[in-house]
Amino acid sequence: MSQSSTTLPPHRAPGAAPVVRAPAHVPVAHVVRGGLVEGVHHGSVVVLAADGSVEFQAGDIEAAFYPRSALKPVQAVGLLRAGLPPLDDEALALVAASHSGEERHLATARRILDAAGLDEAALRNVPDLPYDPAVRDDWLRRGLGPSRLAQNCSGKHAAMLLTARTRDWPLDDYLDPGHPLQRDLAATVADLTGQGIARVTVDGCGAPLFAVSLHGLTRAAARLATAAPGTDEGRVAHAMRTYPELVSGSGRDVARLIRAVPGLLAKDGFEGVQIAALPDGRAVGVKIADGADRARMPVTAAALARCGIDPGVLAPFAAAPVIGGGAPVGTLRATAALTPHGT
Template sequence: MTSPTPISEPSQESSPSPDSAAAAQSAVPPVLAEVVRSGFVEGRHRGSLVVLAADGSVEWALGDAAAPVFPRSANKPMQAAAVLRAGLDLSGERLALAAASHSGESFHLDLVRTMLAEHGLTADQLQTPPDLPLDPEESERYLASGRVRERLTMNCSGKHTAMLAACALNGWPLGSYLVQDHPLQQLVLDGVRTASGEDVAHIGTDGCGAPLMSLSLTGLARAFRHFVAAEPGTPERRVADAMRAHPEYVAGTRRPDTWLMQALPGTLSKMGAEAVQALALPDGRALAFKIDDGATRTLGPVLARVLRRMGVDAPVLSRIEDAPLLGGAARVGEIRAAF
């Protein structure tokens, strides 16, 4: 994301005009969350967000929803749809895992191993960086058992397994499946453009090594709406249906995306690293936001506030917005939405 224009202190010789001062101020993203400790606001997190109406128009926004961002793992539904377009026949838990940032729980890792074996692949062919389970509790158990970082344990291993399987099916090179001009990654790029309704301004490399296509927040929200509204049987709808039917495979048993999709039937929700969140409701309304400093601790409070402003009323919102701050072992504050 483009950094906001710095605001310089005016010199005595030359003060900024009212118009230029207003322009500089408008470039500073709004505060979306506050860090409150012992009744004192000790920190603020700025960012941008957008909410789409059921017809896909922008209903309201804060900050700059038109600037490109890297959606990170919020792009995974589009990557999963690409493997279906490549001819790979996945469904159910397997397709949900192909769109997952899984927690590394035993049922996640067991299914990745099963999928590799089903397609004649091995964990050594995964080009994910060796990692620990994403979930802190699973990571502690993993280390306590004496194991070390593995490629299979990395939270994107389901996606990479599906990508490798699609390449094997088509006779495409396996060793270069993450290269930007690989046939599979070109399918991903086409799918991102189609779902978002916009071109890709930047292509980078994600934490897992896969090509990463930028979108505006409006384009990201539009893509999630596209998946929910797609015709049954299309790759996009198949991915959305699998994620919503098996949300525990998309995230994990202790993750907000799972809780939301379980508690709000028909909802499609996916977070991404560096504090990105996208969600579409079954009525076609959608949202996306990005916290500029990448603080993922803000995601739950901000998402709950946006959903309430959209008229959603469900106990799960209290669960996801609870982000306590501790002083010693006692709760002394919280991360809270500030808009």
């Protein structure tokens, strides 16, 4: 799908697509063992002020990159714009989810499919085991194998099918980038990020994945977080804030972060991507270059500290222990350059 083939809604004309280049990432996290820096994670970070201006940046926030599942809240807005029928907040939260495969996640995905008069067989995402290790172990003990419903993106796919059924669009090829549904989603991505789409590829679940910049993705997060109640953006934000365990899972770090910071909207993505935004428009975006999930949350906590969030609230997220011989011997934390006071 070329950029010129995308028909945009009348909300906002996007700017130019971000440049495709090798990102100029910088050190953003240190792995310290026994007082020595044992490892370094590179990446890029952007912090937006309430007025949308860039308050802090590190690395390359303008290069094209793939947001992975951090884009799901934007896609959820796109589904509402495309005609997704009204859903309760739990179901709408699951539409934006990378869920753990818990029974409440599967039951909610089934409800969305039921609304379309469909079952799991209609899904075209990749069969997988539940994402959460404990849930996965129990799944295997029960003799169950990979399932499309258990795969972490099944809520989004179920909503895609419900939208297509509502609009009387074809169902079998709903993942084709040229499908009317995917063209509408691309238009929403361009609108909310404020920029054109640099590339279209296939995400891990099989859905089209749109390349934007880290700056553009963070701008979109801020637009959702500040949206008025009742708007499509506001409905998605409200559902995610109300049911963070539906967006991720019980005990997952993103759910705990949303619960810890009042009004926060947050979503993670594979390959070390994280967005978080506050109701006043302050927002952060993080990309860990090597895709290491272990560095994602400590770097996000450092970025949120630059938004004025209480360090005590962020303390459980700001560092991860480095283990030696079964005991902590160091920490993984953001580099001094990212912390508000350079400590």
